[in-house]
Amino acid sequence: MTDLLAIGTRKGLWLARSDDDRRTWTVDGPHLLAQEVAAVSIDTRLPSPRVLAGIQYGHWGPTVMWSDDLGGTWNESDHGAIRFPEDTGAALARVWQLRPDTADRPGVVWAGCEPHSLWRSTDGGCSFELVRGLHDHPHRPTWQPGGGGGAVHTVLPDPASDRVTIAMSTGGVYVSEDGGEKWEPRNRGITVIFGPDPLPEYGQCVHKAAVDAGGPDRLYAQNHFGVFRSDDAGGSWTSIAAGLPADFGFPIVSSPITPGSAWVVPLVADMQRVPPDGRLRVHRTRDAGETWTELGDGLPDDAWVAVMRDAFCADDHDPTGLFFGTRDGCVYASRDEGESFTLIADHLPDVLAVRAARVP
Amino acid sequence: MTVQVVLPGVLADLAGGSKHLNVEVAGDTVADLLEALAVEHPLLGRRIRDETGHVRRFVNVYVDGDDVRFSGGLATPVADGTVVQVLPSVAGG
Numbered sequence: 001m002t003d004l005l006a007i008g009t010r011k012g013l014w015l016a017r018s019d020d021d022r023r024t025w026t027v028d029g030p031h032l033l034a035q036e037v038a039a040v041s042i043d044t045r046l047p048s049p050r051v052l053a054g055i056q057y058g059h060w061g062p063t064v065m066w067s068d069d070l071g072g073t074w075n076e077s078d079h080g081a082i083r084f085p086e087d088t089g090a091a092l093a094r095v096w097q098l099r100p101d102t103a104d105r106p107g108v109v110w111a112g113c114e115p116h117s118l119w120r121s122t123d124g125g126c127s128f129e130l131v132r133g134l135h136d137h138p139h140r141p142t143w144q145p146g147g148g149g150g151a152v153h154t155v156l157p158d159p160a161s162d163r164v165t166i167a168m169s170t171g172g173v174y175v176s177e178d179g180g181e182k183w184e185p186r187n188r189g190i191t192v193i194f195g196p197d198p199l200p201e202y203g204q205c206v207h208k209a210a211v212d213a214g215g216p217d218r219l220y221a222q223n224h225f226g227v228f229r230s231d232d233a234g235g236s237w238t239s240i241a242a243g244l245p246a247d248f249g250f251p252i253v254s255s256p257i258t259p260g261s262a263w264v265v266p267l268v269a270d271m272q273r274v275p276p277d278g279r280l281r282v283h284r285t286r287d288a289g290e291t292w293t294e295l296g297d298g299l300p301d302d303a304w305v306a307v308m309r310d311a312f313c314a315d316d317h318d319p320t321g322l323f324f325g326t327r328d329g330c331v332y333a334s335r336d337e338g339e340s341f342t343l344i345a346d347h348l349p350d351v352l353a354v355r356a357a358r359v360p
Numbered sequence: 361m362t363v364q365v366v367l368p369g370v371l372a373d374l375a376g377g378s379k380h381l382n383v384e385v386a387g388d389t390v391a392d393l394l395e396a397l398a399v400e401h402p403l404l405g406r407r408i409r410d411e412t413g414h415v416r417r418f419v420n421v422y423v424d425g426d427d428v429r430f431s432g433g434l435a436t437p438v439a440d441g442t443v444v445q446v447l448p449s450v451a452g453g
Contacts, residue, residue: 058448059407059416059448060407076403084411086412
């Protein structure tokens with residue numbers, strides 16, 4: 001098996017491969033040169049792994065492209081994989097998230113997009129249908145765009161039930177228990193600093209959310225100020241930011257295999273989106289946020305860069321591998337859960353999304 | 361009637377490699393022309409317009425040399441022999 005890392009950047013996609021258990025990597029690209037790749041995924045449920053990319057042609061608009069030969073050729077549907085129905089009067093602005101569902105739901109891929117919308121594909125990402133239950137939610141007209149635009153950027157389908165959890169900037173966390181028909185906000189305890197009510201029912205700027213390996217009811221959220229945990233599927237949230245040097249940041253990644261393990265990359269603040277003192281560091285918890293440990297072996301000082309919400313991921317090895325990219329085009333990999341990192345690519349365009357998988 | 365469409369090189373591949381297309385149009389506006397173009401070349405059509413039918417923000421359409429954004433927009437008339445040019449605007453980074 002080969003470890004494959006897909007790296008989406010502001011100006012194309014790169015693919016990194018390792019054939020020695022993630023010790024060394026070769027990087028090829030660019031694929032999709034000059035196209036912004038804000039969302040990427042590797043669907044390993046198919047006989048040939050499919051790389052899905054949410055791209056923006058720049059002048060020529062956004063769409064979803066896919067490759068069934070690991071970047072050799074790329075496809076797109078003539079009429080666009082994601083098109084808002086005519087009655088909505090909306091137009092797709094950006095694909096923010098592509099999330100293949102479980103092996104038990106072959107062909108199902110979820111997409112989170114801008115403007116705020118959730119989409120579901122049953123043909124592996126070649127075409128998507130708007131999830132009307134969310135689109136018709138009475139809250140939708142009041143969701144606001146964050147600095148990057150108003151989007152559903154996180155989609156977390158539960159493999160064992162019909163629950164789907166999403167996160168939006170801004171809008172917060174919403175959950176459907178019936179596969180997408182009905183939705184309710186679940187943000188109690190997540191604070192905001194940009195509105196008169198510090199604890200609104202919804203409208204939070206959740207930057208990223210993740211599910212703990214121990215069970216579907218435990219969630220983590222990196223917020224626009226604040227890091228939170230829920231132990232009741234988003235019903236209530238408590239701060240787990242104590243012990244971090246800053247509670248601002250974009251990604252939060254949970255271990256796929258180890259309950260209680262998660263990682264963040266703190267930045268100073270919204271008005272200062274750089275690591276504290278310019279030291280690029282990952283922070284890890286082993287106890288669901290009760291304590292945090294700074295990890296910096298192999299990471300640079302004097303690095304005034306941010307890590308975007310989807311530019312950090314974990315693989316499914318044991319021990320877990322971690323991968324993240326920066327806005328100055330560096331990509332770091334760890335094969336030991338963050339104990340040490342290795343620079344595997346640099347001088348790329350701004351890294352927007354990374355995803356890892358094992359492929360034949 | 362027939363309208364001549366001039367494409368930038370980057371879009372020509374989506375229309376069989378030709379930068380110059382002769383498009384048969386049933387109506388008499390830029391909207392009619394772009395719809396006819398999209399029916400014949402769906403990928404090309406999506407590069408120029410979004411799903412609401414609006415010309416994308418950084419795409420400019422000229423009718424006999426005039427930018428339709430500053431004339432009649434999609435309702436700008438076209439006639440037999442009109443030359444319609446599609447160009448990317450100055451944008452990017």
